Amino acid sequence: MQTHDSPQLKAEARDFNFFYGQAQALKKINMPIYDKKVTALIGPSGCGKSTYLRSFNRMHDLYPGNRYEGEIRFYPDNTNLLSPEVDPIEVRMRVGMVFQKPNPFPKTIYENVAYGLRVRGENNKRVLDEKVENALRGAAIWEEVKDRLQDLAPNLSGGQQQRLCIARALATDPELLLFDEPTSALDPIATGAIEELVHELKKRVTILIVTHNMQQAARVSDYTAYMYLGEMVEFGKTDEIFIKPKDKRTEDYITGRMG
């Protein structure tokens, strides 16, 4: 699959299995994630796409009984994100995440964005001010909130909250940004704004996005992976997947015969 025009690898899953207790949720997943590209994960509910996404920042480590097998290689340093020797906190410092439902902290807009920097020990007001502004600009919400940075974040609209959460993730310059169905709780206008933003963001960060909306996958992504029952059925360039899928199951799903 790796041809001469393929971009650089940012991460790569190798024979990755995941277990919730005894139940195997992901089976032998092999998949590349290309640098500064948007990769979409699609598939029916329960296929494991969110489980897969949440492995990239070791979110499963927060709960007991979860187990990883295999590797997710992270480049350029070739770290195995899943290795028990790698601290999940180190992973989360490099891999940001935006959740399905906007989850701003019940603090001010400013503090929401500054939080990741404070966690890293940054307390210099000038540095914080600058990075908060940059992150809010990066998430295309600066103009809307610049005059009320001290307002409580939960008072923002749903779409603004989600962009604030994106700013929170951007503030610490992640190398990979995970989106877990970021627009499923938003109206079409807010959704459009987020999609546009994703398109803009890939200039500076690699993006992995779970979506149950196939039009969205087609609109925003460069690569698409179709997952079904915990398996990676098909991976390829988005236009190829949508125009001529190789696997019958992928074709059934994207043409709406299943899902």
Next chain:
Amino acid sequence: MQPMTTEQIRALIARGKLKDTLFQAIGILCLGIGLLVIFLLVGDMLMRGMERLNIEFFTEFASRRASQSGILSAWVGTLLVMLVTAAAAVPLGVAAGIYLEEYAKRNWVTDIIEINITNLAAVPSIVYGLLALGIFVYTFGFGQSILSAGLTLALLILPIVIVATREAIRSIPAMIREGSMAVGATRWQTCRYHIIPYAMPGILTGVIIGLARAIGETAPIITIGALTFIAFLPPAPFAPTGMDGATAGMFDWVMSPFTVMPIQIFNWTSRPDPAFEVNAAAAGFVLMGMVLSMNAVAIWLRYRMRKNIKW
């Protein structure tokens, strides 16, 4: 099934509404009984104690003559004991609750701890008194002091504080915790910046409910040997203690003998002279007032703090 006619539908709704009304009436009645009893009790105490409720009652020590007796040493003692209780129970209980919710692995050890905390809340208070007599009064040598009493009551309300802390933490949505961890925070950073501040209204409510329970406890305080007649106040910090210019230390008061409101009340009710019953009623009313104002503070605090916390 035949579709219902309009009349049938209306009859059905009328039957349902009748039961609605009936239950509402029963509910109001039950509520009324409970409230009535409380009002009667408080009202009765107020009526009987009214004649003694004046400034002197608060500024005088207990005396052999009922009409000159006051509750100065009792209410000061109660406040100081509560201070020690809160100072001991809050850090212990909150830290234990946070540990159990945020750090402890779910296994049989934590299950046992959990069951035991529930059991601790059910231990009769006199048993805490016995325990404290052995440990605080004799083994640690704290004597019959404010410190011993405060620590005893702290033990007593510790389960309440722990449970309140855990409940408050559990009401914080998982997505907030995940949001914090996802930017690379440690567990402690997550606790420090999110869990503790957001749980604070619930924790404070639990603490005040616990203190409201502790304030009325008599048995354990008597067990550790609080005196029933005290005609002096614990030394204030840095107050002069004698002619030679010596002053009390910052915390000398914690080692002082003391009495508290419920003991003062108990003492007065056991006197043969019926005039002391007036004192007891008046002091009972004051104690009720203390409890109710603590609850009022709890409600106000919770309202204030919750205003800014929403998900």
